[in-house]
Amino acid sequence: MSEAVTRTVTSPSALLASLDPLLRDWLPRQRWFAGKGRPVTGFSLVAATELLPSDARLGLYHVLVRAHQQLASAPGGPEGPGDCYQLLIGVREALPPRLAPALIGHVTEGPLAGRTAYDALYDTRPAEVLLEALRTRARIGGLRFEREPEREIRAGLVPRLMTAEQSNSSVVYGDTFILKVLRRIVPGINPDLELPLALAREGCPRVPAPAGWMVADLAGRSWVLGVLQPYVQGAADGWELALRELAKGEEFVAEARALGRATAEVHTALARALPTVTLAQGQVRQLADGMIERLEAAAHAVPLLRPYAPALRTAFTALGDLAAEGRTWTAQRVHGDLHLGQCLRSPSGQWSLIDFEGEPAKPLAERRMPQPPVRDVAGMLRSFDYAAHSADAPVPGWAGSCRAAYCTGYAEVAGADPRTDPVMLRAHETDKAVYEVLYEARHRPDWLAVPLSAVRRLSTPEPA
Numbered sequence: 001m002s003e004a005v006t007r008t009v010t011s012p013s014a015l016l017a018s019l020d021p022l023l024r025d026w027l028p029r030q031r032w033f034a035g036k037g038r039p040v041t042g043f044s045l046v047a048a049t050e051l052l053p054s055d056a057r058l059g060l061y062h063v064l065v066r067a068h069q070q071l072a073s074a075p076g077g078p079e080g081p082g083d084c085y086q087l088l089i090g091v092r093e094a095l096p097p098r099l100a101p102a103l104i105g106h107v108t109e110g111p112l113a114g115r116t117a118y119d120a121l122y123d124t125r126p127a128e129v130l131l132e133a134l135r136t137r138a139r140i141g142g143l144r145f146e147r148e149p150e151r152e153i154r155a156g157l158v159p160r161l162m163t164a165e166q167s168n169s170s171v172v173y174g175d176t177f178i179l180k181v182l183r184r185i186v187p188g189i190n191p192d193l194e195l196p197l198a199l200a201r202e203g204c205p206r207v208p209a210p211a212g213w214m215v216a217d218l219a220g221r222s223w224v225l226g227v228l229q230p231y232v233q234g235a236a237d238g239w240e241l242a243l244r245e246l247a248k249g250e251e252f253v254a255e256a257r258a259l260g261r262a263t264a265e266v267h268t269a270l271a272r273a274l275p276t277v278t279l280a281q282g283q284v285r286q287l288a289d290g291m292i293e294r295l296e297a298a299a300h301a302v303p304l305l306r307p308y309a310p311a312l313r314t315a316f317t318a319l320g321d322l323a324a325e326g327r328t329w330t331a332q333r334v335h336g337d338l339h340l341g342q343c344l345r346s347p348s349g350q351w352s353l354i355d356f357e358g359e360p361a362k363p364l365a366e367r368r369m370p371q372p373p374v375r376d377v378a379g380m381l382r383s384f385d386y387a388a389h390s391a392d393a394p395v396p397g398w399a400g401s402c403r404a405a406y407c408t409g410y411a412e413v414a415g416a417d418p419r420t421d422p423v424m425l426r427a428h429e430t431d432k433a434v435y436e437v438l439y440e441a442r443h444r445p446d447w448l449a450v451p452l453s454a455v456r457r458l459s460t461p462e463p464a
């Protein structure tokens with residue numbers, strides 16, 4: 001079955017039939033596979049494009065495949081619509097040892113029988129094909145490769161796949177560019193391209209400006225597949241830096257303040273570039289109701305959260321009460337999943353924010369909605385707390401001084417200190433801590449104590 005297969009692959013159903021048994025085993029094991037824990041019941045091809053001829057020594061397919069899965073982990077349950085994944089599949093007679101980690105499997109049936117399929121992003125030539133296509137603004141089947149007109153991309157930059165644990169896959173080209181290849185893809189405007197592009201066009205220097213991007217045009221809709229940005233050489237992320245300072249027993253207040261300023265610069269530029277709205281009573285109630293629903297779902301999934309749920313809920317009802325008194329707020333486009341790991345510091349000390357995808361599990365429309373900017377502030381405040389709890393030896397007062405310095409830096413640029421709106425801030429910090437409880441329970445149970453300690457703090461009323 002295929003939704004919209006490009007003409008370049010002569011026999012797409014045979015291609016999928018060849019790969020199906022291999023993908024069933026390989027795909028769910030990938031770090032970026034979003035549907036962990038639910039059995040894959042089958043695949044359907046969304047599009048397939050031959051980027052290098054399959055009869056050559058090295059063949060290369062660009063494949064968009066939908067993985068059908070049961071909605072629950074128990075066998076025999078109902079099926080959901082399934083997520084669509086982007087794969088670059090290389091085929092060779094045999095894999096050289098350097099490509100062993102890329103192995104998908106040995107094909108036993110169909111047109112590729114006898115050959116070996118592998119994740120081609122690990123390989124030099126296929127990664128070069130992508131950069132060359134971006135450089136030359138190629139159109140291949142339904143794939144469109146775009147480049148910012150004034151942006152030069154030098155030919156022949158040497159690629160290397162980043163090996164960090166990621167939600168997507170990134171290839172660095174000659175320490176000059178980084179191409180983020182999105183793995184779970186959705187149709188529509190993608191904030192991971194939309195927001196950095198808007199910020200760059202606004203002249204905001206706090207984000208690496210997109211130099212190019214890849215899109216699939218399918219059945220009248222565009223799917224963003226990847227974004228090429230300048231690579232910040234020698235950068236360290238905020239999480240690494242914070243842990244390094246903590247290990248030395250050092251403060252991080254100067255950096256926290258600079259991060260507050262950088263966040264506010266990004267918010268100010270986003271508010272100029274994209275629409276803002278006023279949230280009145282109805283919308284604030286909706287916002288608070290969404291937070292309550294997330295709390296209930298998290299408490300259902302994580303029993304350790306249940307004793308705190310009634311007290312946490314008051315953070316959300318207080319927000320609704322304030323709106324009922326006639327208080328309004330401005331909402332705008334925000335980062336949506338800001339934490340120390342999303343902040344890069346260049347060797348000259350300049351901070352950039354990356355990864356504007358938002359919380360990947362949320363639908364695109366929700367991720368693109370204007371939100372109170374304090375949402376990002378709350379994410380960063382939680383991150384300082386996370387860092388303090390992850391240190392080998394505790395440094396008393398470390399998180400508190402970072403949190404205060406961050407708000408001070410934010411206020412210096414934005415003109416308003418987030419601490420002057422404690423109800424909105426507490427609601428967002430509580431919502432984030434609840435999200436983290438669920439995230440850690442699912443992905444890193446050893447870390448659950450970190451957000452749970454925040455939950456304890458947030459559920460205890462502040463002394464008057």
Ligand SMILES: Nc1ncnc2c1ncn2[C@@H]1O[C@H](COP(=O)(O)OP(=O)(O)O)[C@@H](O)[C@H]1O
Nearest residue numbers: 166167168169178208229230231232235354355
């Ligand atoms: N422009 C950049 N310059 C240098 N390193 C970068 C850049 N963009 C991303 N990175 C590195 O790549 C990692 C993953 O990027 P990110 O956008 O967060 O991807 P993902 O959505 O897959 O998590 C970051 O943690 C950072 O180390």
Ligand SMILES: O=P(O)(O)O[C@H]1O[C@H](CO)[C@@H](O[C@H]2O[C@H](CO)[C@@H](O)[C@H](O)[C@H]2O)[C@H](O)[C@H]1O
Nearest residue numbers: 167239337339340341379382383384386436439
């Ligand atoms: O980086 P992602 O966009 O994939 O974000 C997810 O994973 C993060 C962990 O890698 C998680 O962040 C949480 O842990 C961080 C430390 O590892 C900490 O700095 C953050 O404050 C904390 O929220 C994030 O929540 C999740 O969406």
